[in-house]
């Protein structure tokens with residue numbers, strides 16, 4: 001068969017796709033960032049980049065400091081130790097290490113001298129407001145979804161006091177504390193005036209949980225609800241999580257038109273001594289998700305899975321259920337090898353009806369590298385896909401490429417959750 005695509009045409013198509021994929025504004029649909037009004041909860045700067053839990057875990061592979069000694073160090077000393085182990089004594093080739101360098105370089109800092117004090121000195125001169133704008137500009141991020149939990153004692157008072165919202169940020173109501181740690185949640189809910197019982201078996205309790213969800217969805221103007229789940233999550237099951245989902249969370253979501261984001265696959269605290277860095281991964285039985293999508297067609301589910309092994313099955317499920325929207329290469333899958341593989345797989349199975357990436361940033365500056373790295377991979381995959389089409393004589397216009405990329409970069413997600421720009 002005669003090929004329709006000359007080398008020169010492919011190169012010009014590639015240039016166009018790359019330009020669009022690298023510059024189109026992104027909506028970051030899941031992060032752990034906060035509006036600046038949350039003050040110290042919004043982490044930023046070099047030391048925070050260095051003590052990111054992804055780097056903490058990697059540093060422990062090289063040094064033999066006892067865990068408790070590491071945790072007893074002040075943050076600045078932890079950062080120096082990590083810098084020394086991961087950047088000076090070894091080359092920083094891991095994705096999380098490379099990310100720090102991409103970020104510093106994009107900001108315009110010279111990493112060649114490896115001079116931690118002078119890099120720190122630059123950050124010390126910045127203000128948070130300037131820095132939010134700078135990071136969002138460099139990352140090309142137009143909107144950031146936060147992860148908001150009423151069970152967080154530092155966060156809750158800020159919401160209760162009230163403040164003027166920053167339009168660049170939207171909220172997601174995180175309910176792990178409710179669905180996964182019910183015994184601890186019971187005491188808090190009662191303390192806040194929601195009369196729930198420990199068995200989670202009475203209509204009164206379900207009504208009260210719904211009242212709690214309604215109050216908080218309204219207070220934070222939640223765009224969706226969200227939970228992370230163990231690989232052992234089953235649905236339906238004869239347990240509290242199923243009852244709370246069936247009788248409170250899913251009805252609440254239906255009543256208020258809110259999607260429910262599920263993140264299965266995390267084994268929490270496989271090494272508790274590593275604290276936040278100590279979580280692991282396991283393959284999930286996605287029958288649970290199939291049961292949810294099939295059993296609750298009037299609910300919408302946004303889903304990302306942590307294990308590589310689950311990615312294909314998840315893609316197939318999304319072909320079956322239009323109330324399922326897939327997003328992001330989450331956490332351990334946020335490495336170039338897997339972003340490339342997973343994005344190709346999803347495009348080939350689903351076309352453009354998914355969201356290839358979210359940053360999961362915990363430190364503001366991370367949006368720069370997470371998006372720069374992912375944009376390049378998404379660009380490469382799209383060049384291949386549009387080139388395959390061009391081989392048949394099908395031409396995509398610039399406007400069509402732009403439309404497609406906007407959908408991938410948050411447009412399809414915000415349409416799905418019913419919360420367009």
Ligand code: RAT
Nearest residue numbers: 032228263276330331360362
């Ligand atoms: O990626 C992370 O930083 C993890 O620690 C988790 O926060 C995860 O993204 C989650 O939302 O549970």
Ligand code: ZN
Nearest residue numbers: 030031032360
């Ligand atoms: Zn997260």
